[in-house]
Amino acid sequence: MGEMRGSHALRPPLAHVRVEIPAARRKRQTILMTPQPSAMPSAPGEARKRPLVAMAEVTKVFSSGTVALSGMSLTVESGEFISLLGPSGCGKSTALRIIAGLGDVSSGRIDWPSSRINSKGQPDGDISFVFQEPTLMPWKNVFDNVHLPLKLRGISKTAARDQIMQVLSTVGLQDFSEAYPRELSGGMKMRVSIARALVTKPKLLLMDEPFAALDEITRQKLNDDVLRLWKETGITVIFVTHSVFESAYLSNRIVVMKARPGRVHADLPLVTSLERDAHYRTSEEYRQACETVSHSLIGAINAAKEDR
Numbered sequence: 001m002g003e004m005r006g007s008h009a010l011r012p013p014l015a016h017v018r019v020e021i022p023a024a025r026r027k028r029q030t031i032l033m034t035p036q037p038s039a040m041p042s043a044p045g046e047a048r049k050r051p052l053v054a055m056a057e058v059t060k061v062f063s064s065g066t067v068a069l070s071g072m073s074l075t076v077e078s079g080e081f082i083s084l085l086g087p088s089g090c091g092k093s094t095a096l097r098i099i100a101g102l103g104d105v106s107s108g109r110i111d112w113p114s115s116r117i118n119s120k121g122q123p124d125g126d127i128s129f130v131f132q133e134p135t136l137m138p139w140k141n142v143f144d145n146v147h148l149p150l151k152l153r154g155i156s157k158t159a160a161r162d163q164i165m166q167v168l169s170t171v172g173l174q175d176f177s178e179a180y181p182r183e184l185s186g187g188m189k190m191r192v193s194i195a196r197a198l199v200t201k202p203k204l205l206l207m208d209e210p211f212a213a214l215d216e217i218t219r220q221k222l223n224d225d226v227l228r229l230w231k232e233t234g235i236t237v238i239f240v241t242h243s244v245f246e247s248a249y250l251s252n253r254i255v256v257m258k259a260r261p262g263r264v265h266a267d268l269p270l271v272t273s274l275e276r277d278a279h280y281r282t283s284e285e286y287r288q289a290c291e292t293v294s295h296s297l298i299g300a301i302n303a304a305k306e307d308r
């Protein structure tokens with residue numbers, strides 16, 4: 001099975017989702033699930049000349065013999081918010097780790113067309129990773145936890161103070177810089193983890209199911225925080241999730257993966273001029289987007305069964 005992209009992936013009735021709405025608002029409230037390159041948000045001040053990162057026919061075979069990815073290609077433009085969605089074991093984390101340089105490829109390439117790369121083929125300092133667990137150091141306070149990536153670059157606490165306080169303020173934790181992880185809620189710990197990822201001002205933020213362990217209300221709040229940060233900073237985000245709802249709320253592009261072996265099943269641009277907020281969550285457009293993504297996910301699961 002080859003990869004499917006855009007309209008090829010979306011056969012009727014899913015090829016083009018249009019929502020019936022009053023004429024006066026019709027133009028504003030259309031969600032297109034077909035490729036709309038011109039509608040792709042760009043990072044502020046950043047020309048979208050070359051992609052940020054491109055996976056080219058990446059295959060990953062672990063030493064156990066498991067083929068986690070096979071011929072996976074994915075091109076990510078600067079400023080995109082991409083969700084990687086797919087069934088458990090389809091290779092989402094493997095793909096993210098390979099992009100982060102935390103694992104090598106068995107064949108294929110990762111290209112960074114718009115970055116300066118180091119001797120390991122990685123763009124120096126341009127990538128941050130947020131894991132499902134906040135992975136904070138319990139013996140260090142919030143300030144020191146966020147300082148860590150800067151400390152590794154030889155930047156002292158004194159020199160980094162303004163930068164750290166600014167990023168803590170961005171995630172709403174400016175009053176908790178002295179607190180220890182044990183004094184924070186799960187959502188606050190995750191905010192610290194996000195602050196630590198952002199403090200180096202990366203171009204690309206990789207998030208592997210960051211909110212999966214949190215309650216629904218906290219998860220929704222953090223979804224809004226991440227969207228705000230994405231808009232404010234122009235950062236590119238690749239966000240791994242199991243949740244159709246989360247992917248349809250956050251992303252401007254959803255890449256649905258299929259398992260055994262892992263590869264792209266469908267690539268669904270999601271364009272809306274609506275603000276992603278509480279109103280959007282209850283809108284017909286959001287419902288339609290969720291339905292489209294859900295159909296695609298079911299298609300990916302069925303296709304993997306047929307391949308066996």
Ligand SMILES: Nc1ncnc2c1ncn2[C@@H]1O[C@H](COP(=O)(O)OP(=O)(O)OP(=O)(O)O)[C@@H](O)[C@H]1O
Nearest residue numbers: 062063064066068087088089090091092093094095
């Ligand atoms: N270090 C490893 N050694 C051997 N096999 C691995 C390793 N890491 C992952 N795998 C296998 O590779 C496949 C893809 O795993 P991966 O963790 O990327 O999936 P995933 O889509 O992130 O799943 P989940 O949604 O459950 O997190 C699985 O079959 C998994 O068992």
Ligand SMILES: [Mg+2]
Nearest residue numbers: 092093094208
């Ligand atoms: Mg995973």
